[in-house]
Amino acid sequence: MHVKSTLSERDICTKYITPAISKAGWDIQTQIREEVTFTAGRIIVRGKLHSRGTKKRADYVLYLKPNLPLAVIEAKDNKHSVGAGMQQAQSYADALEVPFVFSSNGDGFVFHDRTGLAPQVEQNLTLDQFPSPETLWQLYCEWKGLSTPESQKTVSTPYFDDGSGKTPRYYQLNAINRTIEAIAKGQDRILLVMATGTGKTYTAFQIIWRLWKSKTKKRILFLADRNILVDQTRTNDFKPFGAAMTKIEKRQANKAFEIYLSLYQAVTGTEEEKNIYKQFSPDFFDLVVIDECHRGSAAEDSAWRDILDYFSGATHIGLTATPKETKDVSNLKYFGDPVYSYSLKQGIDDGFLAPYKVIRIDIDKDLQGWRPSKGQADKQGQVIEDRIYNQKDFDKSLVLESRTELVAQKVTEYLTATDPFAKTIVFCENIDHAERMRQALVNLNPERVKENRKYIMRITGDEAEGKAELDNFIDPASRYPVIATTSKLMTTGVDAQTCKLVVLDQRIQSMTEFKQIIGRGTRINEDYGKFWFAIMDFKKATELFADPAFDGDPVQIYAPGEGQTPVPPDEEEAGQGPGASDTDLPSFEHETDGGEGEEGEKPIKYVIGNEVTVSVVAERVQYYGPDGKLITESLKDYTRKAVRKEFASLSDFLLRWNKADKKQALIEELESQGLLLGALADEVSKKQGKVFDPFDLICHVAFDQPPLTRAERAAQVKKKDVFAKYGDKARAVLDALLDKYADAGIESVEDIQILRLDPFSQIGTAPELIGAFGGKAEYLSALQMLENELYG
Template sequence: MDKKSLTERDICSKYIAPAIQQAGWDMQRQVREEVSFTAGRIMVRGKLHSRGERKRADYILSYQKNLPVAVIEAKDNKHSVGSGMQQALGYAESLDVPFVFSSNGDGFLFHDRTGTGSQVETVLTLDQFPSPQELWHRYCIWKGLDQQAQEKVAAPYYDDGSGRSPRYYQTNAINRTVEAIAQAQNRILLVMATGTGKTYTAFQIIWRLWKSRQKKRILFLADRNILVDQTKNNDFKPFGKAMTKIAKRQIDTSYEIYLSLYQAVTGNEEEMNVYKQFSRDFFDLIVIDECHRGSAAEDSAWREILAYFSSATHVGLTATPKETKEVSSITYFGEPVYSYTLKQGIEDGFLAPYKVVRIDFDRDLQGWRPPKGMKDKNGELIEDRIYDLKDMDRALVMEARTQLVAEKITAFLKANDPYQKTIVFCDDINHAERMRQALVNLNPQRVAESRKYVMRITGDDQEGKAELDNFINPESRYPVIATTSKLMTTGVDAQTCKLVVLDQHIKSMTEFKQIIGRGTRINEEYGKYWFTIMDFKKATELFADPAFDGEPVVIFEPGSGESPVPPDEVDQPGTPLDDPTAPTTAGPGEGGGDDGPKRIKYVIDNVTVSVVAERVQYYGPDGKLITESLRDYTRSCVTKQFASLDDFLKRWSNAEQKKAIIDELAAQGVMWEALAEEVGKKQTAPLDPFDLVCHIAFDQPPLTRKERAEQVKKRDYFSKYAGAARQVLEALLDKYADTGVEHIEDIKILQLDPFSQIGSPIELIKAFGNRAAYEQAVQDLEAQLYSA
């Protein structure tokens, strides 16, 4: 048999798999084949979305289950032995594996990323593939694992038999943490974007350490009651009777897994310090969720717990390590052992991308100055100065502005889905209540269906807080809109939230990342693939800050008293956010801050506000918002792929399926629907992607689909066909005019009307002779359509 005629899969089954097996690898336990380890990036176009290709490794080799050590990329024999190496190296980097192989069936090119071998790349014959023991030995040298540490890192994962296993980045985070603990590292930081499964990752870490008896008694700390309960009832459920939740009472030391609020184990009075009922060495492991909050501050009550149990291993989890002059996650925990960013999550298709609707008001941008002696709605004399965006809803309440924000939110929901879950972030509790009222009055029909259509969910309102579970429950329709200030910034697992409204002054990068994280979860069952950010206070300018998705930089200065951001922008550690009787997390005016002077807030009810600018920005392929015009962006996407109009026309005419080029450009970021909508405003009928490209990228006058179809009819092109074949082609031409070229290329169209009235798909294909002849006839029709 000619080896070069074999497919890639044939090469795998006939040459690569036998070579691996011959080297001693257990094909069932240690080898996984054709492993898709990403979900495929979601690309948003107008109101539609599509997924890009998944990353797929031909082989992943693990010495122990879920402890990958090698990746193999296969190519057919027409390629060289090393032609898959660069692709494989990219996979190895993602999968955190040191040994990389490329093969075409003749042998292997072996790349050693550890730097422990005599050379980086070596060519091996098929029978020289290394054994599991050899690669594991080299892996342990690279990681610095002695015999005792090797036994510790081999501890198994929890497996419930359902087939669920950690995603690749979770596996990386778990393995890095377990390895660090096996090497006696006692302060560990994991940075993982919101929505990437930090709690599940923590569970698997704890399970492996607990089951192997490396850590016998474990404390999991969170800062919200809802987070503790979610954790106990969901991810941590397998711990069963070994687990308990600590309350403010006499504790029971007979359990092994303890879950607690920070606030439940600390207090101002000595008798409230429940944690002191445990001996200092009681816990072996403490996992701190959302460790960017109080535990990052040296003088916080939360840090007291960690200091008391200083002999335990401390593992911090956060999406946003806090690095200011006052507090530092990294100074306490050390550099992260693993990071997985929002950008990586979106690129892999595990997190939802976003589009930004930015709306600017005249009073925000141009400012407003009161006439001399003007009093506000409450009779307060208004200080004579210019009020602009920084004052809105803080020093100055313009009722017309609140109304306009609510109108924009309502119009967006009506145009898309009136029942899509929406969080409106306001500046304080008063602002959240005003926004609730405005939205209620603008949606009387929805509120008549349920009074819970709009709810204020803030720390001071028991009824609103009671609806938080319903808001985050995908199966519960109500509440639809939640107005809030601080309560929902972190830890709210709102899987189906499709609209995040920012009418809040946000200067803290930590808080901004947490708020954006409310929308990043994907829930395919409920059609949640992406979300919209509606920004009224320029908060999304923080997307352009290099710190948004970059590595945290330590700027901690012990003893510094200088605050880098306004006091009401800093997370105030130690505040039990689920307790409305506790001091509020927010600054003055947020319902509870009695320490310090009250800020006067003027209320104006007789000044108009109008929109001066409104634009839509999309999350681009490079992780940045597309801020140029849609036309300019499309032109740059197309010209990256096609050097000239002739180059594009040649590719288009030679393509067996035009859909391949359309999809290729979509993968580069061309948003066909949004583009057609923008260009179509000046057109009497829809344009084909072909004409959109020619018009936008190469300044050619466009023809509508209907005009192209009419030109084909005038040429009497169908006269060479008869009977059912002619009827099919005429119907395909009409379909093209209605829906576009992609649809007529799909043979399944023959199952639909009007084709099903002419005959069955088999009969219609026979009218052309066979399938190949039918497909050729469709290609000829396309050639006629684009011949001009």
């Protein structure tokens, strides 16, 4: 007979908790999921390497159906109290948006009801009192206001699952369920805000699938503003709709389908006969989903207003990463507050989006300005207007060729030092600037271009060959092009999963555009080693990171007058010139070399040769901090503050360090809390020319202790001859461990698998080496002694 207090947490689950849940009527195959991991673990960058932080994992999640989580249970072993896991369970319930929370140690349950409908917020239950699925579903429906059989059927209809293993991530399921519930309760204008790279189209598919399958919505129109996006949607995420789906082409209105995909431009036009949407009756569609709803069409006839007003009786769902809020344009006024938001910061914290570092480079002429000498002419012989030219003018009304070459040089230096084949997008002011940047990069990379002329390509809306390479650039399996110079074409709608460097040589003042551009690098592709990315900023664009609007909740700032119905149309944001749209759209014909002056004439543009020199005034690297903001102070100051917040004194840190069974585990814990030890090591090593252990970095930077290198620490231990009590083979292993520590650090030493590698394999097999110490426990004890000597 087992003693409950001696059982592990997993045994408590198997012997007590699972049987109690099952006895209450929960189906173990379809309704009970154990050890549900729902985040990927934040990516922690260590120099050129990376690791993952702790993943969030719930011991149990209970579902009415796969799409509908109702409860979270946190289990503890019997040495803990029955309610010991409650606070942890509540944090998981917050993320998963479930109303019922349980904690158990195998003796019974503590039940926390977040709906407010139960007689008590928390109550103790015996193992036999666990509530049934029907009980919790009834409370859930009452809590959500789902009072009719129709609304309950809509909400409980499962999402699409083809058995491939691809199911919605937790935040996608939250977005889907929030939208479905809003529609079930009669809401007809809905906004979803999800950061770039978080799967808005897949989320939209699952929403449409459930509404379609439940027959809540029978005919659906999905609108996008890029042909490539419509085609990708049709062949990828929306493929399960099969024969029920069609793409609307111009002058074609086949009414025999149920799911319609369309470009704005395919259903609108200035001529009445081009307005194909009017071939459908106003009540034909009962759901319209608008992708990238902050943008709308670039046509001057307000295609947004025409289409949405015509189908005003339908439910409208807007999808965007960047809701547009200006004095003239308001997503929030049209759609209402978002029913769900998932931000870039949340995506990075969860490990679903890539973190970034910013390399800020300031050029002298950008900061100080430049003024021509009296009568000075440019390369075309034009006398340059006498005034001070600054960053607003460069590459628009005036070109400094030496500046272009300097930017190209810094980009080349970075790629050469990191990865010459890292996919890179260089955002330029206009097409002319993108072409000059391409030329400068080609001249600085002759060997790469000789290997393949497509190493560097200009991909802009005016040039067919460059646009033809867009698919190759975003295809992870395609090596070329590596560097793309562009203006507006690649700002949005480019799923560049392996983009590792985003270069900003474009003056950006629109928060919407800035978010979209940063989104080009936020996707993760583990198969191709893309876990983080760098932003190289030459035009102070990354100052927008400090704006609260960058990753905060959208705030409505436009209050319309009586009778006005603002929609997200084509107007540019305040202070911005006309934006260009994307692939194969008419609006791309308007992407010009720098804007047009009065009566359609281009503004005068001066081109200055290398007689005017430029130089870098300042260069610094900024890192993404744990609070979602860039760390603007020095890494040393930041580390000192962060460590001293955790440890009041050097003694506190040493006590924690020495008590840690595995030093690497403590290092990873500190890194997961935002300590940038990899970046700090690079900075300190660069200045002192030595490689230091994380222990020494922390003691030196936070507590002003003189640091020792790993080699110096290893040498000190060898001098002490502290291994005399061991036999020859064991001493050889310990000496090799010290050498490995000096070379690679404490992480490799603490991994017992190292005994299978050289030089250990030359001394003996792993079992033989462990046996030389007397067994595994004795080997680990010797390793602990070695660490104590290293850090004593």
